Amino acid sequence: MNKSLLTVCVAASAMLMATGCNQARNTHDADVQAITELENQWNQAYAAKDTEKIVANYDDNAVLMAPGAAASVGKDAIRTAIKQMISDPAMTLKFQASKVDTSTSGDMGYTHGSYTLTLTDPESKRLINDHGSYVTVYRKEANGSWKAVSDIASSAVPPPPSSPTPAPKTHK
Numbered sequence: 001m002n003k004s005l006l007t008v009c010v011a012a013s014a015m016l017m018a019t020g021c022n023q024a025r026n027t028h029d030a031d032v033q034a035i036t037e038l039e040n041q042w043n044q045a046y047a048a049k050d051t052e053k054i055v056a057n058y059d060d061n062a063v064l065m066a067p068g069a070a071a072s073v074g075k076d077a078i079r080t081a082i083k084q085m086i087s088d089p090a091m092t093l094k095f096q097a098s099k100v101d102t103s104t105s106g107d108m109g110y111t112h113g114s115y116t117l118t119l120t121d122p123e124s125k126r127l128i129n130d131h132g133s134y135v136t137v138y139r140k141e142a143n144g145s146w147k148a149v150s151d152i153a154s155s156a157v158p159p160p161p162s163s164p165t166p167a168p169k170t171h172k
Contacts, residue, residue, distance in 0.1 A: 034145075035111060039095070051079060058148050058149075065151070067154065067155035108139055109137075111134075115132060131155070135152050136151045
């Protein structure tokens with residue numbers, strides 16, 4: 001009888017441990033919610049033009065690729081690009097994910113969606129109203145937070161026509 005009770009206890013413990021492990025790994029919905037909330041806070045940081053809160057969303061080695069600009073690699077380069085962008089009094093940026101998902105392992109995630117951006121053209125001083133799509137790839141940190149490792153935006157607005165190059169003068 002003691003042997004039967006021991007067998008039942010061992011089997012029950014094994015089931016509880018297996019169930020507990022599966023529940024610990026199944027964080028998909030919570031991770032999707034965390035990334036969604038992160039992007040909501042990120043939008044608020046852009047609205048407040050808070051450089052440090054914006055940059056805090058990036059991994060130290062992240063890459064930011066924005067339309068019409070060279071890639072910014074690393075947090076310091078991203079900080080410089082963000083400071084320049086938000087120094088424009090007319091700057092507004094809003095983005096909205098249409099898809100948020102994470103990997104089965106729960107260590108990577110991504111969003112994609114649309115954005116609207118208003119900036120002042122440095123040459124003409126006219127407002128530029130841009131819109132397009134974006135993809136952001138996230139990595140889950142050891143502390144459970146999410147950081148962007150790759151952030152790319154693609155404008156749907158065609159670039160302005162370039163000024164015609166004047167014909168070279170000929171000497172007679």
